[in-house]
Amino acid sequence: MAKNKFHDGPGPSQRQLRVGELIRRTLSEVLARGDVHDPELNRLSITVGEVRVSPDLKVATVYALPLGGQGQDEAVSLLARNKAELRRMVAKKLALKFAPDLRFRLDETFDRMDDTRRMFSQDAVRRDLDE
Template sequence: MLRHALAEMLARSEIHDDVLSSSVITVAEVRMTPDLKLATAYIMPLGGGDAAPVIAALEKHKKYIRSTLAKAVNLKYAPDVRFRADEGFDEAMKIERLLNSPQVRRDVEKDDE
């Protein structure tokens, strides 16, 4: 619910910032604490670029983002939002490289025989 609202806000360029306007940003996941007072949004610029400037821009506009999300989502409290780089894609690439390594291929081929 928060992920969709945040992704929609970014897709519509509702936040007026040069860094955010020039980047297509993917909101991979939003994790909430059990008391629903803190949301951690995992984001990544499309194409896997450097997430640091995007996170800095989002942090700069955190107050606006929080108030806009509060209006979009019906929660008792507007959660504080933290932004982190999504490292899931990097982890998937590491696993892919590992699975395609000659040592692993050799072991898999032995098991197939």
């Protein structure tokens, strides 16, 4: 069977999930309190939806979105610009052997949910579901 680039293993381990959630909570708290020394970043209200951690726990991909969805690219670039400070804060808060490298991506979960709702509201789809 051919490997799928999205599902090429058994999925994340419990440790990966636990560390990802701890990083997510820590970043959410730091961003909500405005602890970063960047006034441009602190003026934004950013939601951290998910953090996926690599199997070796050395890379954490952070999926974030500014509240209201405005200025998405700016928010991701501001997070990336402050990566070192955010990484230090995560390392200080969590007792990990190595602080993971943080990579920031736009959280598109809400867009996908809207697309799914739109699809389910189409007459042809509703008709098929009702049968």
